[in-house]
Amino acid sequence: MQTNRYSLFSLLWEACRGNTGWKPAWRKAEPSGPYDFIIVGGGGHGLATAYYLAKRYGGKRIAVVEKGWIGGGNVGRNTTIVRSNYLLPGNEPFYECSMKLWEGLEQDINYNAMVSQRGVLNLFHNDAQRAAYIRRGNSMILHGADAVLLDAEAVREKIPFLNFNDARFPIKGGLLQPRGGTVRHDAVAWGYARAADRLGVDIIENCEMTGLRIEQGRAVGIETTKGFIAAGKIGLACAGNSSRVAAMAGLRLPIESHVLQAFVSEGLKPFIDCVVTFGAGHFYISQSDKGGLVFGGDIDGYNSYAQRGNLPVIEDVCEGGMALMPRIGRVRLLRHWGGLMDMSMDGSPIIDHTPVDGLYLNAGWCYGGFKATPASGLCFAHLLARDEPHPVATAYRLDRFARGAVIDEKGMGAQPNLH
Amino acid sequence: MSAAPAQIFRVRSGNGVDTSQTLHFSFDGKTYTGHPGDTLASALLAHGVRLFGRSFKYHRPRGLLSAGPEEPNALVELRDGARREPNTRVTVVELFDGLNASSQNRWPSLSFDALGMNGLFTSVLGAGFYYKTFMWPASFWEKLYEPMIRRAAGLGRAADEADPDLYEKSTAFCDVLVVGSGPAGLAAALAAGRSGARVILCEQDALPGGRLRDESATLDGKAGWQWAEQVRQELAGMPEVRVMTRTCVFGAYDGGTYGALERVADHVALPKDGQPRQRLWRIVARECVMATGAIERPVVFPNNDRPGVMLAGAVRTYLNRFGVSPGRKAVLYICNDDGLRTALDLRRAGVAIAAIVDSRPAGVGGGAQVASQCGAAFFPGGAIADCYGHSGVKAVLVRDASGKARSIACDLVAMSGGWSPNVALATHLGNRPVWHDDLCAFLPSTLPPGMVAAGAAAGVFDTAEALHDGAVAGQRAAVACGFAATLPVLPEAEPTRYAIRALFHALKGVPSAKKAKAFVDFQNDVTAKDVALAAREGFVSVEHLKRYTTLGMATDQGKTSNINALALLAEITERTIPQTGTTLIRPPVQPVAIEALAGPHRGTHFKPTRLPPTHQWAEEQGAVFTANGLWMRAQWFPRSGETDWLETVSREVRTVREAVGFCDVTTLGKIDIQGPDAAEFLNRIYVNAWLKLAVGRVRYGLMLREDGFAYDDGTTARLGENHYVMTTTTANAGGVMAHLEFCHQWLWPELDVQFISVTDEWAQIAVAGPKSRAVLEKIVDASFDLSNEAFPYMAAAELTVCGGVAARLFRLSFSGELAYELAVPARYGDALARLLMKVGEPFGIAPYGTEALGVLRIEKGHPAGPELNGQTTAHDLGMGRLLSTKKDFIGSRMAQRPALTDPARPTLIGIQPVNPEDMLVAGSHLLPQGASATATSDQGWLSSVAWSPSVGSWIGLGFLTNGPARKGEIVSVHNLLAGTIIAARIVDPVFVDPKGERLHG
Amino acid sequence: MADQLFPVPPVKYGSLRVGGMTLEQSPFAETVSLGAFLGAGRDELVNRIHEMFGVILPEHPRAVHAADGRCTFLWNGPGQWLAIAVEGLGLLSRLREVCGDVCALTSQSDSRAILKLSGPNVREVASRLVPIDLHPRVFGKDHVASTLAGHIPVIIWQTEDAPTYLFLVFRSLAASLFHDFSVALNGLSYSETDSCV
Amino acid sequence: MRLTCPSCGSRGLEEFTYRGDASVRRPAADASEQAWVDYVYLRDNPCGRHQELWYHGAGCRSWLVVTRDTRTHEIFDVRNARDVALTERQTDAGQGEIA
């Protein structure tokens, strides 16, 4: 089905006709298998995978099945930060690839996802942290990304209203990635969905995968709330629900599901330009284009599928906020919510085939998979289409745990709630 | 102050205001008067002020919609300077003398707002328009489009500075929490309270009573609010009942925990000295009665946002509670009998009723009778088809049942689309409310454990029934907590009728852009057309609708708009309301100041500070301090004449290498370990062997995590047959303690061993340098032989000092010099430092701080925090050979995995610039000389660096691929962040005294 | 030379009085932790303490007083207790004799400072920092609890019926706790809803 | 969320730290490589009842085995981990499930 092309012109044209000519952004498709590829999970990663499969890998007959409404998972509830400021060689090329895809995304998918590169600033508060950030900044530059080290004065110049007066942990400087920033979360899901739909992908909402059909060791399709759907290859991109769907194939994953909370304040006239992360407490913040302060902190720390958290973390995050940015004290918190994090055992993702033929896994994104959306889609599509990992995702194998080739950015070990 | 204008709309004395006193306040620079008990809304309304703010997107003029916390329109910046509070709903601001507020989101003024022009482009600025444009050219987004969008973003302005007010937190426990003090809540509290149960009653308003204050109805023949006051008094006399007004229960959390915010001093000009502005309550309740009442719905009709269009119930509130009439000539637009009360109350206040437009067909409800009572034109089956008046209602276009329209002049439209039970708290734990067609309302279905809804919140709208419902709920809750509770005798209430017929909008057919704007969400300017457009574009899930149109996402969270929106969506998509569903409500019920959630732990008290025993003394010495976790430690001790820290630190290092220095190392974790299996336990915790350590000796130990990576290190001394004392790094002290408990309680409960932290028990001071023994001889009691033979390197002893004070001495050296760590009971730490200064003076003693400590350990190649970063293995640290192959220990198996033992892993090395003056920077990367600066050439990094006065060069520790095999090689040290490349030589990590002779001296 | 090692208390300030309430640092006390060894250790320990001190070591978070009133035992975790006595009675050496072979004995005299909060309304003040239920139906005289005061771990011990609380806090954190309580004390006199529930 | 510590009574989340799945058991030193990888890395991660380890670090320092619903956060059972471990050794009941 042909949808409208979006442009200022179409906007004006439609305005003149009473906006009656707009078509659905994506069709309400029903299953019409067999498909060559089924992607389970209509989050950012699933939709991006379908898009790149169709667009770059010539995939035909592709379906995305989503148990609820697309974009209702983590892609629709994250704090929208994109960056490629990773330390380890297993990660940095992948995230930088993602950053580059963000940079051309809107023109590519004809959807304004408000990719806003106003910078991500990670503050440090002692010499050890500075050294760690210098190491990281150098890694980034070696991988072709951008990084700038700011001393305390430069941080003060950039954001004069941080706590420079009576801080318990004084700000010593920060590592800035100027190309980092934020992207409008919902628009990413909708934009990929619309673009994939235009390439013929069936996006099937309210269709939950309930089982996997395996014949002679090979996955041949999925059971869903809308019946059996046959497929050549099946890609799981279910983020916080990864363990549940993997269990349908008899697999246990190196993943725990945890809740991460996020917060938005009432809308305010913009005064926070870039993303700021506090290095001495659990707090990070940015201000959306609507004016809300979007902030968050650490995960609640216990296994959960509840999409909501508890007061201690809320209080902890607000304490961090006050310690860093005292002027937001009288600003009011408007809403807080939670999402299901697929916390992996080393804090890094998995994009790999599973021991079951025809079944592929994209999971383990922890609290950082939004920024990965384009590259995750691209690499997963690559794997599904070619049966070999994309060059920037070669480290994300399942067997890395057995081999010990873990990618542990934080050095916390096999304890997901500490990553 | 200029003379304040008169309160021409104050028509009588309301039950909640004290007109005997006058308060002065200002709005947009103009001075007004009001009375105690007024809200900013009622006081301005009393002056005939109708224009309060501008909407978010179209900057439409807006007045009051409501009289409560659900207000979407009338938001102001309250107070100024550091106390400026943006987006404050005037309907909940209690008036105080000197109050100062200004309108927001307008320029240059509230009455003339340039961005009001946006309204002209509404067809372009429809739902989601920004997703469709601003894409070309790409570079214009950051430069042009986004700055433009951001200029228009937001409503009020955050304060520019830190808030000077105080905030407090408290935890309260009760048997029964009652939320809301309307008839239902009061009856519940009474029933539960009389039983002796511990009851907390929270009311967000300043006054108890709920709708009893808003209505003219009576209880036992007296004004309803008088009964509320009487109950409040009785409750106040019950020792186990606590009535908290100005306290909003804003969230329900797991385990019967509720968050509540008490506004302690928002109703006064300034908090008194020491008084908090607000207090956060964590209330832990066994049972909870949610008696939160209901919120009235507006009706969606064209231009329904004109100032002067109000909720019918709010009109009654202004009349009855505040004695203010929101207009002179009213039109009512209703679909239920409750709204008719507004006509009667208005009439009693002398306000003309021009018309009653009742969407119900003729014969349903009491409209005809009330209309004739009020002398109002009556339009059964009618609708309001439009509303006129730019900055205030002047007339409405009324369409009668036959479709004929006529214009009726008025300055007030009181509307009621029915009441939505205020179910928020019942849904916070994920329970979805259920639609009831007869009541046209969502009601709670399954509730969180221990919670019950009562009164209007449960759909019980009749006062008599609400009283009874509340009483039963309170009684049951008390009984559930084990109290013998009975139903209280309740007052007699006037019977009421509701007789609602669904009414959500007055539009004909699916709205299109051609029609005037009919607002669904007032603050975010979401119109019926936007809902239709979203549906057309496929955003037919309510959650999609919400996100695409931003409906219900404003500061009011759609309290008055969500249900109209989903009803519209249901209609457009030809589904029922239950099929369409509702969006998820999230806490907080009302927005809460971030600082209130943070509480008192601010500024330097953000986290507690741990002070070592010598802190006070070090302060006197003029030490410079640094935070090390929670600890505050002396970083260096400057002396007069020293020009920079490096000079100071180098002097401290030289003092240790050449004479003697001392340093407080109390912060290292110290764990007392006792028991018959203590040795076996240590053997399983550490990688190296422990069974044969002799009493009176110390050993270095390395711990891994179970995944085989290095975790922590330190020394453990054997003080007795079954008695050890372990030291950990400062950073990991707490973690190691939990780890030991885990291993002991969960993995090996059969091992007989006990631990307790003695970190704070002992002041532990390192005394290091060639003259350290000479100094210690002056302190240690004579009976103890300090000679190298009697007390060699790695010896430990319990002894006495200064004539009998129990102490512990360890011959340990982090600096590589002849060195000791002396531990005395913490109370003597301060005195010990002073004593060391005194007895050490002849030997040239000086204190040294963490910086010199760092230099000394780097000179000796000892790994510390930067090396033990959780990503390194024993092999990486050059300690691979420590790993015992003869026993099981934590991490033993996983450490053997191929990737952990790969010889190509970056391994600990020393590094020294070819030019000694070239400053090394920790975090720089190591690349082969001449290789281009790309990731493929990256071979390692520098973890720790120092200027070594002993070597006369910058030195560093780092990790390098195949490191140890490359000694002598020159590599390039890249710090690309600073654009520097330094040539440096790979050397042994031990820079000073590589044979370790000085240790043993 | 012994007097060259003079003791210094962890909190500089002596005491603070607000609205009839007092926050003060208690004098040093001799404190010893007892950790029962496995097997018969625990029963043996209970027996010997009973014999020598005339009290049964509590199984629950409580304080019990020796028959001669010169020593108190606080529950401090499963199989663990703290013995507290005024200084100078040689508590540790006495315990060594009595039960040194059946439990781990460790001096904690300098590990913990003791802050005392007394006067009317102290329950309200304590509730600003301590997240446990201090209502008399739940927490009375000689109840103890290991918990948090704000961010600081403490052992709280109610020593009188009209609540008087002792807070045993790690020495290094005592100054911070003193500060936090001084802040908590200030709000009290002004709040409208403060009353003892 | 609140956990009822068998020793200390009902306490808020802020006093506890979480460790994870309590159904996995540390293999013997000579168990297979796979058994070790499973123990350290693989989890059932159920949506529903979950047995898990918590540490009452700000309280009595007991490790606890908690049975909790990961969907609703309802707590069914809290026990001293040490007692669970000792009972298991005595009965040699081995793997996981606690009656």
Ligand SMILES: Cc1cc2nc3c(=O)[nH]c(=O)nc-3n(C[C@H](O)[C@H](O)[C@H](O)COP(=O)(O)OP(=O)(O)OC[C@H]3O[C@@H](n4cnc5c(N)ncnc54)[C@H](O)[C@@H]3O)c2cc1C
């Ligand atoms: C509060 C919060 C803040 C975050 N902040 C950031 C950030 O600032 N930056 C960043 O990079 N990352 C962030 N993240 C992480 C990021 O959002 C996620 O890692 C990422 O969105 C996960 O990929 P996804 O979009 O595909 O997941 P999702 O959107 O969760 O998609 C998974 C989809 O699978 C569906 N599904 C599950 N089971 C089934 C089934 N059986 N059948 C059919 N469908 C199924 C789900 O309904 C869901 O729609 C944050 C996450 C949260 C919760």
Ligand SMILES: NC(=O)c1ccc[n+]([C@@H]2O[C@H](COP(=O)([O-])OP(=O)(O)OC[C@H]3O[C@@H](n4cnc5c(N)ncnc54)[C@H](O)[C@@H]3O)[C@@H](O)[C@H]2O)c1
């Ligand atoms: N006839 C009708 O159509 C109709 C409809 C709705 C209400 N009413 C009237 O309303 C009354 C219902 O009594 P009720 O007691 O159920 O409700 P109520 O509206 O009288 O009282 C509810 C109270 O709860 C408070 N509250 C709400 N949320 C709160 C929170 N989160 N924290 C603290 N306080 C909170 C409100 O401020 C209010 O005072 C009756 O008098 C009834 O006649 C009638």
Ligand SMILES: Cc1cc2nc3c(=O)[nH]c(=O)nc-3n(C[C@H](O)[C@H](O)[C@H](O)COP(=O)(O)O)c2cc1C
């Ligand atoms: C970046 C971002 C900004 C948000 N801004 C708002 C906002 O301005 N107003 C609002 O009500 N909710 C806002 N939300 C929260 C959503 O309403 C919603 O809570 C979140 O997407 C999770 O969905 P759920 O609460 O329905 O589970 C925002 C969410 C995100 C991720």
Ligand SMILES: [Zn+2]
């Ligand atoms: Zn406990």
